[in-house]
Amino acid sequence: xxxxxxxxxxxxxxxxxxxxxxxxxxxxxxxxxxxxxxxxxxxxxxxxxxxxxxxxxxxxxxxxxxxxxxxxxxxxxxxxxxxxxxxxxxxxxxxxxxxxxxxxxxxxxxxxxxxxxxxxxxxxxxxxxxxxxxxxxxxxxxxxxxxxxxxxxxxxxxxxxxxxxxxxxxxxxxxxxxxxxxxxxxxxxxxxxxxxxxxxxxxxxxxxxxxxxxxxxxxxxxxxxxxxxxxxxxxxxxxxxxxxxxxxxxxxxxxxxxxxxxxxxxxxxxxxxxxxxx
Amino acid sequence: xxxxxxxxxxxxxxxxxxxxxxxxxxxxxxxxxxxxxxxxxxxxxxxxxxxxxxxxxxxxxxxxxxxxxxxxxxxxxxxxxxxxxxxxxxxxxxxxxxxxxxxxxxxxxxxxxxxxxxxxxxxxxxxxxxxxxxxxxxxxxxxxxxxxxxxxxxxxxxxxxxxxxxxxxxxxxxxxxxxxxxxxxxxxxxxxxxxxxxxxxxxxxxxxxxxxxxxxxxxxxxxxxxx
Numbered sequence: 001x002x003x004x005x006x007x008x009x010x011x012x013x014x015x016x017x018x019x020x021x022x023x024x025x026x027x028x029x030x031x032x033x034x035x036x037x038x039x040x041x042x043x044x045x046x047x048x049x050x051x052x053x054x055x056x057x058x059x060x061x062x063x064x065x066x067x068x069x070x071x072x073x074x075x076x077x078x079x080x081x082x083x084x085x086x087x088x089x090x091x092x093x094x095x096x097x098x099x100x101x102x103x104x105x106x107x108x109x110x111x112x113x114x115x116x117x118x119x120x121x122x123x124x125x126x127x128x129x130x131x132x133x134x135x136x137x138x139x140x141x142x143x144x145x146x147x148x149x150x151x152x153x154x155x156x157x158x159x160x161x162x163x164x165x166x167x168x169x170x171x172x173x174x175x176x177x178x179x180x181x182x183x184x185x186x187x188x189x190x191x192x193x194x195x196x197x198x199x200x201x202x203x204x205x206x207x208x209x210x211x212x213x214x215x216x217x218x219x220x221x222x223x224x225x226x227x228x229x230x231x232x233x234x235x236x237x238x239x240x241x242x243x244x245x246x247x248x249x250x251x252x253x254x255x256x257x258x259x260x261x262x263x264x265x266x267x268x269x270x271x272x273x274x275x276x277x278x
Numbered sequence: 279x280x281x282x283x284x285x286x287x288x289x290x291x292x293x294x295x296x297x298x299x300x301x302x303x304x305x306x307x308x309x310x311x312x313x314x315x316x317x318x319x320x321x322x323x324x325x326x327x328x329x330x331x332x333x334x335x336x337x338x339x340x341x342x343x344x345x346x347x348x349x350x351x352x353x354x355x356x357x358x359x360x361x362x363x364x365x366x367x368x369x370x371x372x373x374x375x376x377x378x379x380x381x382x383x384x385x386x387x388x389x390x391x392x393x394x395x396x397x398x399x400x401x402x403x404x405x406x407x408x409x410x411x412x413x414x415x416x417x418x419x420x421x422x423x424x425x426x427x428x429x430x431x432x433x434x435x436x437x438x439x440x441x442x443x444x445x446x447x448x449x450x451x452x453x454x455x456x457x458x459x460x461x462x463x464x465x466x467x468x469x470x471x472x473x474x475x476x477x478x479x480x481x482x483x484x485x486x487x488x489x490x491x492x493x494x495x496x497x498x499x500x501x502x503x504x505x
Contacts (some may be wrong), residue, residue, distance in 0.1 A: 001381070001383075001384060003355055014361060017358055017361075018365060021362055099365075105488075106357065109333050109334070
């Protein structure tokens with residue numbers, strides 16, 4: 001059982017405690033990604049709406065050009081009123097989420113009170129910064145953090161960069177290879193005071209459009225029944241949106257897209273220019 | 279030349295035990311008991327900030343009586359041990375028995391080797407999936423571990439409170455009923471305790487993950503018998 005002198009006591013900081021016990025992360029000394037194919041997780045998005053925030057992430061993980069996993073999850077509860085979504089090297093990212101969740105719980109148990117939402121966001125920023133040596137060796141992790149700030153009664157979003165820079169966003173945040181594509185979709189349609197329904201639909205559309213353009217982002221897999229993980233965080237806490245509900249919304253989205261003029265979207269290429277069958 | 283005094287080891291141990299017992303007896307007692315939906319822990323504690331009962335892990339709670347700074351140090355060490363174990367192995371691998379044994383080792387070590395024994399008595403309680411799987415490890419200032427069932431009482435007045443509980447306690451009471459029984463036993467025939475004297479927490483058997491729930495003082499009157 002760990003006991004410390006008052007001068008060495010790590011306080012409520014679990015990461016420091018784990019490090020003192022020899023369980024801290026070790027950065028590789030050479031670039032891993034150049035030598036081995038590392039599994040990467042891609043597009044995640046978070047949107048603020050009237051009651052809080054919605055977070056969403058596709059389910060694909062890739063190693064180079066190979067789909068290494070079709071059903072990984074990238075959106076996790078951090079604690080009751082916040083969530084974290086990951087993009088980047090999947091292994092270190094999962095480890096970071098696990099450590100972050102534990103960090104918040106550990107703080108709460110040791111101190112007997114919760115960190116503020118901003119305190120949680122800063123914690124995650126420190127973890128991203130601590131990962132910088134590993135990021136330089138090809139193991140970058142860039143999460144987004146969102147939660148319901150119970151003291152201010154509003155949803156809040158935080159985006160990070162690879163150095164641990166923490167940027168609070170007012171309306172939406174994205175990360176991953178398809179993040180900027182998804183972000184453009186959200187930017188076009190975002191307005192103040194979205195309802196839960198609209199926010200979930202917007203997240204679905206954003207992920208669909210990102211998957212349409214980015215090979216590392218997975219679209220809805222209707223054959224296997226694999227859909228993005230979507231969760232809402234409100235004053236009632238973190239809550240996953242039901243898979244059946246998401247499937248239903250995708251059907252709606254596909255119907256709407258295919259009923260556009262001309263029986264569908266513009267064909268991307270035409271074989272006729274090559275003088276094919278007449 | 280002065281001769282060093284010889285003190286028999288029996289006498290040393292007895293003196294230390296008396297010292298610890300006296301320290302513990304100065305504080306107020308605490309009851310932990312099974313009820314229909316889990317385990318309830320009721321402490322006599324006028325403070326709302328200095329807690330005697332707290333969460334260690336998903337299904338494990340800690341309670342201590344005696345000297346606050348000493349049992350609080352033990353509490354934090356327990357949280358650390360549990361979180362480290364769950365982090366390096368799995369959450370399922372964290373159990374009350376192992377924690378209880380670690381506490382016993384430390385208390386035993388301090389009792390025999392340090393200047394003064396810890397003036398504490400602690401409880402590690404784990405709620406099981408069925409009431410038969412509930413566990414109470416009651417650990418004394420000298421490292422003695424007692425594996426108890428149904429209910430357990432910590433503190434200087436434990437025997438009298440236990441005897442009162444023995445008469446009124448029944449299995450599968452609901453929360454309100456079990457609190458009434460526990461509070462009456464803590465108070466005894468000559469006193470009455472109300473919400474401002476009590477700290478109450480439960481381990482909820484049906485919880486998904488973190489089973490520990492504090493019943494805040496503001497909601498406590500709803501669960502206590504009306505006078």
